[in-house]
Amino acid sequence: MSFILADKVAPYAWFPDGASSFVNQVDTLFTVIMWICVVFFVPIVIAMGYFMWKFRERPGYRGSPEALHNNLIEITWTVVPTIIVVWIFWEGAMGYLDMSRIPKGTIDVNVTAKKWNWAFKYENGGEHETIAVSESNVKELPLLVLPVERDIKIIMRSEDVLHSFYIPAFRAKRDVVPGRYNYLWFRPTVEGVYDLFCTEYCGDNHSQMIAKVKVVKEAEYRKALEKAVQEPEDPIERGKLLYKRQGCSTCHNAGSEGASGPGPSYNGSWGKKVQLESGEEVDFDENYVERSILNPQAQARKGYGKASPMNSYAGKLKKDQIEALIAFIKSLENSTAAGKK
């Protein structure tokens, strides 16, 4: 903990409203450093201009050729800035250590970054909901729900490139590095909804890699956790949720959602005959879908077997979850939206 900074500081005009335990430390240090810069910069520039004018070359003027010594001034302008700079280093280093030392008893959240989205997984295995934000058109963003006044540990990994996890209101930021786990902690102190940004340029849609963080009372957070593991009763809705949660949507297009590739689209296939890699034809029905989930390679669709092999979901999905996915795919029987494959 720092020993000089005040406990409370008025929010500084250039920062968004703060909502974590890091806010006072970060905002105070920034504000103090900024004013130190102003206090030195302004008089120095004014004096520089004045001396340029006063000692300018002009007819009849001869400057003094001797270098002048003044011990008092020289000691002062060495000692004072040294003290200031060491203090800035000390405050910065202590603040950095506070942010790096993760306390015990945290609530852990797994965060996966990928081009160009955030995925959040809670301690009970539940996954995040989405929140509709209306800009010019209504858009859905991933929503991370967190309890207020609890230490939160974010366990981050990237599925592809370098990203960076940043919640400005919490003054919390850390890179998400491919090939390793990275950690970040903070303690939200004010309930509300906050922005989460990716702050590392990660490709075309880097600027769209945003999410929302909602800080709520602990009881409300517990409810959100329960809801996060629940699946809707309606089989089609449940299948649609699983399609997103289980990552099917990253390869298969369905309705107007999900990627268009590398896997075949679900749209309009149900009940038709499909061509297999082996040259055979099979009916696209319950049996085919179940087999394709459990053993994707056995009856791979033509053009999809070797080029883009899918991993088996055997053991990852329960029987009734597979049934829900079947119901969802079946509901796309007549859907052709965006799906040509």
Ligand code: CUA
């Ligand atoms: Cu992810 Cu920028």
